Structure formats: C-alpha cells, structure tokens
Amino acid sequence: MLHPATELRKINDQVGYGIFATQSIPQGTITWALDPLDQIFDLTKTEQLDHQCRELLTKYTWVNTHGQRILCWDFGRFMNHNCEANSYGLGNCQFEIAIRHIAAGEELTSDYATINLEEPLVCQCGSSRCRGIITLEHLEDIAPNCDALIRSAFTRIHEVQQPLWHWIES
Ligand SMILES: [Zn+2]
Structure with a gap:
C-alpha cells in the first residue's frame, strides 16, 4: 500500500505513469508497505499463467529475495526507477522508506537494481x-x-508520522 499523500500521474508516452507526492513526505516516512491485498506469485503460480499474463507480470511486478513476484494491487506497481531514488526497500522489501525529504510534487522512485x-x-x-x-x-x-541512506532514514522512523504503520509487521 502506498503512502496516502501520493497520486498517479501520466509523465509522457515514453515513460508512462509515475507516483507523485501530493504533500511533502519527511525522511524516515514509510512510503510503501506490503499488505494482504498485494498478490504474491511464486514460480508455480507464474507458470500456470498464459503468455500474455506472464508478460504483464514481468512489466508490473518486482521480485523479492525468495524469487516471488509481488503485484501491488494499488498504484504501487507504477513506481519508477531513478538512479538517485528517494525511497528504498527494507527487510526483504516488506516496506520502503523515504531516504530523504520528498517535496510535494516530487516523483517517488526506487532503485530497480x-x-x-x-x-x-x-x-x-x-x-x-x-x-x-x-x-x-x-x-x-x-x-x-x-545501507547508509536507509540507516540514516531509519533513525527518524519514530519521529515522523507513519500513516502506513498498521501494515508493518513487527
Ligand atoms: Zn538513471
């Protein structure tokens, strides 16, 4: 689930869509959290799909460290890559955290590597x-x-508002 102060915007025909902050989001804020409505596809489940569905999965999912594909049910699947991303995944990507201040109107990005x-x-x-x-x-x-950016952001995790806290497992 994406942070509530975000919206989907069309960037251009080449890039397609992206996720943008509608308010400023402080460093240390959880920007996305895995929730029970997100779909998880292991290899067996993926192989049961037809070619067209597998293509869509390749485009709209990311792969966790167990090799499972995660399909976000909300606009999380439109999060773009940036080589200076402002949001990084943590703990086998159960959630992502703002590693620096994200200004209102700025695109939320992660690093696909x-x-x-x-x-x-x-x-x-x-x-x-x-x-x-x-x-x-x-x-x-x-x-x-x-790691350094995440560590620095993590020290602020209890100092900033966390609308997604409910979705974080202990
Ligand atoms: Zn780049």
Whole structure:
C-alpha cells in the first residue's frame, strides 16, 4: 500500500505513469508497505499463467529475495526507477522508506537494481548520477551507499508520522 499523500500521474508516452507526492513526505516516512491485498506469485503460480499474463507480470511486478513476484494491487506497481531514488526497500522489501525529504510534487522512485531486476534496463531518469544501463551487477557497488541512506532514514522512523504503520509487521 502506498503512502496516502501520493497520486498517479501520466509523465509522457515514453515513460508512462509515475507516483507523485501530493504533500511533502519527511525522511524516515514509510512510503510503501506490503499488505494482504498485494498478490504474491511464486514460480508455480507464474507458470500456470498464459503468455500474455506472464508478460504483464514481468512489466508490473518486482521480485523479492525468495524469487516471488509481488503485484501491488494499488498504484504501487507504477513506481519508477531513478538512479538517485528517494525511497528504498527494507527487510526483504516488506516496506520502503523515504531516504530523504520528498517535496510535494516530487516523483517517488526506487532503485530497480535493489529489487532483483531480471533484464538490463536502459535508464532515462535524467539524474546527473544516472548509471545508464541498470543491472543487478550494480547492486554490490550501490549497496554500501543504500545501507547508509536507509540507516540514516531509519533513525527518524519514530519521529515522523507513519500513516502506513498498521501494515508493518513487527
Ligand atoms: Zn538513471
């Protein structure tokens, strides 16, 4: 489930849609949490689907560390990649946290290298630190910085409002 102060916006025909903050979201805020309405597809369940459904799954899901595909029932499936993402996953991606202040009107983004990206992605995020082509191999390089950003954000988790707290498991 996405943070309630977000909305879906069309960016352009090439990128499609994205998730944007409707209010400022402070560092340390949980921006997305896995909830019971999200669908989880293991390999067996995925293989039972026809070709067209599997294509949709590839496009709209992310893969957790158990190799399961997660299909967000809400607009979470439209979260785009950015090489300087403002939201990172935690704890086998049971939730994501704002690793810096997200301004009203800013797009919420995560780093696809951290969610078991299967195919290399040609990135057009526009960041000055854009890595160009996003692959899983980047994870080792970016992980120390990701960890530091998450650790810093995590210290604020009890200082900021958490509308998604209900969905966080202990
Ligand atoms: Zn990029």
